[in-house]
Amino acid sequence: MAHVHANTPFVPLGLAVLTVSDTRGFEEDGSGDLLGERLTEAGHALVERRIVPDDVYRIRAVVSAWVVREDIQVILVNGGTGFTVRDTTPEALAPLFDKAVDGYGELFRQLSRESIGTSTIQSRAVAGLVDRTLVFAMPGSPKACATAWDGILAAQLDARTRPCNFVAMVLPQARHCSSRQASVDEDLAQGAGA
Template identity: 45%
Template sequence: MSRIADDNPFIPVRIAVLTVSDTRDATQDRSGDVLADRIEAAGHTLADRVIVRDERDQIAAQLRGWVASDGVDVVISTGGTGLTGRDVTVEAHRDVYEKEIDAFGTVFTMVSYQKIGTSAVQSRATAGVAGGTYLFALPGSPGACKDAWDEILGPQLDYRHGPCNFVEIMPRLDEHLRRK
């Protein structure tokens, strides 16, 4: 099982939060607040926080901007992962991914099932990598954001977490871009 290796140092990462919503503004962004609070409480840096409408091209453009930035290591989006016609976050993420982290959606479903039962099948949470940046797409509910952070992202974004974690392989995520 997993463990924290106390002999490893904590390495803070720079995390941007993207809320996808046609109706929310900064005063109503409870899911973004949950993520921002947990990011900072864990010792990471909240690199940026933006709200965009449920428009595939706008979502993908924001993701690409952060992927191109030297100041962002991880992007976590919330909202737009459901089944309705306006839910296009997953498609926008996949427009940007170089590699998909297939097991993320599976593990998120397992965690969600423990909390909300069969309603977990309605989520299309996803994750991938582009340009050396991790990209995670979470549902828009504060509960889903709490579960994803507490059960998956918090541990995986902690360099001390074993037997392995996302942080330890960050330096190699874009090695294909550096090969000659």
């Protein structure tokens, strides 16, 4: 079971929020609002927020531009993860992933089953690592965004969460998971003695 390690400092990350919608503007974007509020309340920085139509190439273009920025370590994408013809977020993101985070979608569906039952199988929540940037996609409803943030992302984007979190994946100076940190420390000690 994960827990917060009191002796490890919190490490703020730079996050960007992308809402995928053909119909919403910023005034109607409750999901983008929720994610922006949650991440800043947690101590992270909201670096940029955008809305793009449900279009594979527009989604991919924004995410690709954000991935190369030094001030963005995590991208949160909401919307476009269902099964309609216009839902193309997973198809837009998957080719960009160097590594998929399969457990994110699995855990999201497990958590959302408590509120929406078997309809959770229609969620194609996906995540992956692109270079050193994490990308998490979730459904576009505020409730789904709250499930993703509160149930998964808040802890996994906190360097104090043990035994593992994602901070070391995006910030090389952050400590690795406790199970891996021992081998990292040993490698560093051996290198210093050589």
